[in-house]
Structures are given as C-alpha cells and as structure tokens.
Amino acid sequence: MTKASSSGQKATGRYVTRSSVSDAPRTTARATTTGEFTVALPSKSVQALNPRKSGVRAVMQVLSERIAESRESGRATGFWVDVDPNGQPRVRAEQAGAATPAEPPADNDDLEAALAAARERGRLRAAEILSGQEMLSAEAFAELLGVSRVTINAKRQKHEVLGLDGAKRGFRFPAWQVDENGKPFAALPQLFERLGDSPWTVYRFLIQRHPELEGASGLDALRRGRTEEVLDAAESVAAGAFG
Structure with a gap:
C-alpha cells in the first residue's frame, strides 16, 4: 500500500x-x-x-x-x-468510472400487483403451516400442559410459549415446543429477547438449520440440551439481520 x-x-x-x-x-x-x-x-x-x-x-x-x-x-x-x-x-x-446500470422504473400498477401477489403467497403459506397436525389450539395446548386457556394466553403474552396468530383460526401453538418434562422450552423468552417480538421470527429460527449449530435446527439443538449454543446462534442471526 x-x-x-x-x-x-x-x-x-x-x-x-x-x-x-x-x-x-x-x-x-x-x-x-x-x-x-x-x-x-x-x-x-x-x-x-x-x-x-x-x-x-x-x-x-x-x-x-x-x-x-x-x-x-x-x-x-x-x-x-x-x-x-x-x-x-x-x-x-468494478472498472473505475463505470456507471451502475439503472433499473427501469416500475409501473405503479405492476408494483402493487406484485406486492399483493407476494402478500397472498405469504398468507397461504402461513395458513398451510397453521393447519399442520403439530399446531394446537389454545384449548388443546392448555390441555397438553395441564393448565387453563387463560394461563396459556398469559404465557403467550409474556413470550413463555410460542403462539402463532392464524387470524381466522386464532392462535396456534406448536406442540413440539414442549420438552421431555412436559414443559415449554425455558429458552423461549430469551429467544424473543434476541430475535424480537415476532413469533414468526422465532418459529423460523427454530425450524431452520444454522451453520452456528453445525447444521442442526434450533429446535433439535434445544432438544439436545444445547441451550447456550442456541441462544448464541440466535444472537448471531439477529446481528446479521440488523447489522
């Protein structure tokens, strides 16, 4: 230099x-x-x-x-x-002085149509996920944990359990968030702290595989007792998203 x-x-x-x-x-x-x-x-x-x-x-x-x-x-x-x-x-x-090619301006109507189509695909995908057999209603999830529906809703609001908003179907609770002792994973509140308040973000983190976990999903790593590694991976994911 x-x-x-x-x-x-x-x-x-x-x-x-x-x-x-x-x-x-x-x-x-x-x-x-x-x-x-x-x-x-x-x-x-x-x-x-x-x-x-x-x-x-x-x-x-x-x-x-x-x-x-x-x-x-x-x-x-x-x-x-x-x-x-x-x-x-x-x-x-890049070649010095090379101009960055400008994208052609999008027609407003075409843009709105594309956004609407994307929202519809997202809605359909969410509906597909929420209709899965592992997704329980508040009543069924309360029965699984042996508590009342009121308790489940309180835990959801405190991020102690993972509840996904299904709009017409109401909240759905993945049955797999319960550990071998019949309790929701204790790391859930900390995952929300690291990843933000969106339950869908926490859901995606848990079902996706991560290189920080040697290719395991967040859910599999929690099941194997790798809680600290999972929390570190969540922090890394959050840093990558907002860095």
Whole structure:
C-alpha cells in the first residue's frame, strides 16, 4: 500500500494485524511517515489473515482507491472479493468510472400487483403451516400442559410459549415446543429477547438449520440440551439481520 506525502513523493506503507486483548474488533490509524495502518482484530481473524497478507494487502489497496474515487465522483462504487478454496482472497473490481446500470422504473400498477401477489403467497403459506397436525389450539395446548386457556394466553403474552396468530383460526401453538418434562422450552423468552417480538421470527429460527449449530435446527439443538449454543446462534442471526 502506498501513501502520497506532502512533498509529492510516495512513502512506503504497511498494513499490520494485531490480536485485540478484548477480542473485539477495533481499528487504529496512524499518520506516520511510514504510512503504517494498524488494525486490532480478534485472534481468530488474525490467524486467518496472516498467512494471506498479500491478498489482504490487495483488498486494502483497492478499498482505499474506491474510497478516494467515491469522494471525488460523489457516487457509490464498490468491488467484489472472492475467496478461493485455499482461503486466498482475490479482488474483482468494478472498472473505475463505470456507471451502475439503472433499473427501469416500475409501473405503479405492476408494483402493487406484485406486492399483493407476494402478500397472498405469504398468507397461504402461513395458513398451510397453521393447519399442520403439530399446531394446537389454545384449548388443546392448555390441555397438553395441564393448565387453563387463560394461563396459556398469559404465557403467550409474556413470550413463555410460542403462539402463532392464524387470524381466522386464532392462535396456534406448536406442540413440539414442549420438552421431555412436559414443559415449554425455558429458552423461549430469551429467544424473543434476541430475535424480537415476532413469533414468526422465532418459529423460523427454530425450524431452520444454522451453520452456528453445525447444521442442526434450533429446535433439535434445544432438544439436545444445547441451550447456550442456541441462544448464541440466535444472537448471531439477529446481528446479521440488523447489522
């Protein structure tokens, strides 16, 4: 990486990676005559990057060029980084000054029709899920737990049980949220804390497989007692969604 000095000559630059004591990513830029740029990263990141310094240097070089280009042109620009099977990053850059092709304006009527169709597909899919045999009414779920319907509704509002709003059918409660002791999974309130108030979001997290859980679903991991790993995975999913 090079950095132009005030005299017009180029000063040799360095890109340095260092392990952060707190294991939290942070960056520190130093305006020195050597042009050193230090980045403190988690130790795992440093271990992954150090053997590939040339590739990382190339990425940083293109990044600096794109930052300068965007500032001068006043428009967004970017580039792609491919990682080969050996873990070596390779840059695929946009051509400088290349204009981003504009999408043709959508007709308002066509857009509304597309949105309406998407909503209808979502409604039909939700109805299909809620009609499954594992989906219990409030009365049936209360009977399964040996409590009253009033108690079930109170638990639903406190996120102690998972209840999906079926509109015409009322709330439906997945029978599989009950553990081997006949109790709802104790982690449910914490999942809501991490994923938000939407029961459908928690439902999707539980039935989908996650790389953070070695390909297991949230539900399977809970059944195997991997509660902390499940909560960490939920936090990771939430960070990815809103990061």
